[in-house]
Amino acid sequence: MRRLLLLGWFVALWSTLALVASPSHTLDAHVFAVIGDFGLDGTDEGRVAALVKSWNPDFILTVGDNNYPTGAQATIDANIGKYYAEFIYPYTGAYTNTATTNRFFPSLGNHDWYTTNAQPYLDYFTLPNNERYYDFVWGPAHFFALDSDTHEPDGVTSSSAQAQWLQTRLLGSSSCWNVVYFHHAPYSSGPHGNSAWMQWNFGAWGADVVLAGHDHTYERIVLDGFPYFVNGAGGAALYTFGTPIAGSVVRYNAKHGAMRVTATPTTLTYEFIDVDGTTVDTYTQKGGCSFLYLPLILR
Numbered sequence: 001m002r003r004l005l006l007l008g009w010f011v012a013l014w015s016t017l018a019l020v021a022s023p024s025h026t027l028d029a030h031v032f033a034v035i036g037d038f039g040l041d042g043t044d045e046g047r048v049a050a051l052v053k054s055w056n057p058d059f060i061l062t063v064g065d066n067n068y069p070t071g072a073q074a075t076i077d078a079n080i081g082k083y084y085a086e087f088i089y090p091y092t093g094a095y096t097n098t099a100t101t102n103r104f105f106p107s108l109g110n111h112d113w114y115t116t117n118a119q120p121y122l123d124y125f126t127l128p129n130n131e132r133y134y135d136f137v138w139g140p141a142h143f144f145a146l147d148s149d150t151h152e153p154d155g156v157t158s159s160s161a162q163a164q165w166l167q168t169r170l171l172g173s174s175s176c177w178n179v180v181y182f183h184h185a186p187y188s189s190g191p192h193g194n195s196a197w198m199q200w201n202f203g204a205w206g207a208d209v210v211l212a213g214h215d216h217t218y219e220r221i222v223l224d225g226f227p228y229f230v231n232g233a234g235g236a237a238l239y240t241f242g243t244p245i246a247g248s249v250v251r252y253n254a255k256h257g258a259m260r261v262t263a264t265p266t267t268l269t270y271e272f273i274d275v276d277g278t279t280v281d282t283y284t285q286k287g288g289c290s291f292l293y294l295p296l297i298l299r
């Protein structure tokens with residue numbers, strides 16, 4: 001009887017929470033795009049940008065190398081703004097821009113650091129926190145951009161000040177999903193291979209996924225149920241693969257492309273789509289706020 005009463009209370013609590021949550025946190029899908037190693041003015045970047053815009057995404061994440069070859073002030077607007085100005089706010093470049101909110105959330109790559117202090121990047125974008133690593137919430141997900149380059153003043157090891165910041169912010173997250181993204185892939189079957197210094201305990205700290213680039217390929221790697229994506233096919237010349245590493249599930253390097261991610265409170269669906277519109281890979285994670293949303297799902 002006591003157990004039944006308890007169960008009743010839980011059901012009542014669920015229903016109340018779901019009702020309270022439903023107006024703002026509906027099961028509506030939020031779509032965002034992920035581009036990597038893209039910042040090279042030319043046909044390939046243009047085709048990827050056209051693909052991404054065809055999805056009408058809420059916003060765009062980048063996994064680094066935003067401005068080839070050296071992260072210079074002289075090239076940054078033609079490499080980024082020419083294709084993505086309408087997502088950037090505030091925007092100080094030369095291309096047409098009507099944005100009133102920022103919908104472009106980049107992360108730093110090694111090429112962005114080839115100019116001292118990555119100063120052109122820091123000047124070009126207006127981002128949260130110290131702009132090198134930062135977080136923001138959008139819909140049901142919390143996003144954490146890291147700086148995986150060894151120039152990072154706060155360090156890139158799993159015990160660095162940057163890693164401690166990530167742990168603290170993940171602990172404080174009340175979002176359904178926690179998405180971590182940065183440039184140097186912890187695991188990759190491409191020519192750069194594993195960037196071992198970025199093999200942090202992401203899952204144990206509360207992250208659901210890691211998105212990275214650096215190798216100009218697309219790859220999905222799943223280790224102990226935790227998904228790592230390499231997505232560096234956004235514009236620069238594509239790379240060939242070496243021997244597949246443990247956990248590698250899907251590898252693709254035939255054409256450029258980008259990731260389209262669809263987030264609801266209970267699902268996170270990742271697609272890699274090439275510039276011809278072919279869906280190369282689809283992967284769905286379930287969970288998130290399933291517990292909270294059970295009454296809505298069952299209704």
Ligand SMILES: [Zn+2]
Binds near residue numbers: 110
């Ligand atoms: Zn790189």
